[in-house]
Amino acid sequence: MFPVMIDVTNQKIVIAGGGQIAFHKTENLLRFGICAHIISPDFHPGFEKLAAEGNVILHRKKVEWDDVKDAFLIMLVTDDAVANSRIASLAKKHGKLVVHAEQTDLGNAQIPAVLIRGKLMISVSTCGASPTLSKEIRDQLEDQFDERYDEYLEFLYNTRQYIKKHIDSRPERRKWLKKAAQSFYLDHPEERERYMAELTSVYPAL
Ligand SMILES: C[C@@]1(CC(=O)O)c2cc3[nH]c(cc4nc(cc5[nH]c(cc(n2)[C@H]1CCC(=O)O)[C@@](C)(CC(=O)O)[C@@H]5CCC(=O)O)C(CC(=O)O)=C4CCC(=O)O)c(CCC(=O)O)c3CC(=O)O
Numbered sequence: 001m002f003p004v005m006i007d008v009t010n011q012k013i014v015i016a017g018g019g020q021i022a023f024h025k026t027e028n029l030l031r032f033g034i035c036a037h038i039i040s041p042d043f044h045p046g047f048e049k050l051a052a053e054g055n056v057i058l059h060r061k062k063v064e065w066d067d068v069k070d071a072f073l074i075m076l077v078t079d080d081a082v083a084n085s086r087i088a089s090l091a092k093k094h095g096k097l098v099v100h101a102e103q104t105d106l107g108n109a110q111i112p113a114v115l116i117r118g119k120l121m122i123s124v125s126t127c128g129a130s131p132t133l134s135k136e137i138r139d140q141l142e143d144q145f146d147e148r149y150d151e152y153l154e155f156l157y158n159t160r161q162y163i164k165k166h167i168d169s170r171p172e173r174r175k176w177l178k179k180a181a182q183s184f185y186l187d188h189p190e191e192r193e194r195y196m197a198e199l200t201s202v203y204p205a206l
């Protein structure tokens with residue numbers, strides 16, 4: 001398995017199956033602002049509210065190739081092993097990303113447990129050995145990587161954009177980028193302003 005971050009803006013994501021697990025996967029996608037299509041003859045009660053809020057698109061039917069052929073990522077979480085396997089095999093042949101939630105070797109992607117702190121995302125995977133352990137490790141990291149990181153990551157992002165735009169010399173860029181990443185700035189938000197003032201005085205915006 002190879003971990004990678006993927007931009008899914010404007011990509012269609014389909015979940016086949018509408019049970020408890022589909023609901024959990026849908027809520028997880030929503031943490032990332034993703035509105036999924038759900039294909040299933042019936043739905044977990046929680047879906048009604050999500051649909052009313054426009055956070056999910058429901059299709060009341062059994063899954064067929066037509067429902068997923070234009071999808072970028074497909075999650076197979078029906079309790080129909082034959083349907084799951086058939087769609088997984090076709091989708092993989094067509095080069096799609098496929099999560100097979102029951103028999104992982106029939107898919108080619110897996111969902112990790114993720115801690116989100118603004119632009120910091122910490123993903124934990126056990127490659128299917130123990131999703132429970134992934135979840136536990138993620139939960140343990142919550143205290144170490146607490147809410148301070150939300151704003152700190154904004155600072156790092158903004159300074160990086162500025163540095164890339166206004167400093168040409170690579171050694172100089174590295175110097176300023178490494179300085180910003182010192183944990184000192186995590187714990188001293190007021191010092192971030194001093195850093196920015198110094199940066200913009202040495203390298204003024206044109
Ligand atoms: C392979 C994978 C495929 C995929 O779905 O992508 C997969 C497969 C399976 N999960 C099963 C069971 C459970 N899954 C969870 C929880 C999570 N499962 C997630 C991912 C993954 N699950 C992928 C591997 C990721 C990895 O290894 O790290 C998480 C991390 C992400 C997410 O789903 O959002 C999310 C927690 C995150 C969070 O809470 O944020 C719990 C615990 C709980 O719910 O408390 C249980 C019950 C206890 C247990 O089994 O440990 C079963 C057995 C079904 C059966 O009973 O037969 C299978 C099938 C099999 O193993 O064959």
Ligand SMILES: NC(=O)C1=CN([C@@H]2O[C@H](COP(=O)(O)OP(=O)(O)OC[C@H]3O[C@@H](n4cnc5c(N)ncnc54)[C@H](O)[C@@H]3O)[C@@H](O)[C@H]2O)C=CC1
Nearest residue numbers: 017018019020021040042062063077078079080083101102
């Ligand atoms: N990855 C994970 O985190 C986990 C995965 N699983 C697996 O996920 C699968 C689903 O589990 P649950 O949601 O608990 O089951 P469930 O029985 O609550 O839901 C199954 C859903 O699939 C729908 N369905 C059945 N045939 C279908 C078809 N041909 N097309 C579209 N939808 C169809 C049903 O109408 C129902 O909505 C199981 O195979 C289970 O082994 C189970 C636990 C955790």
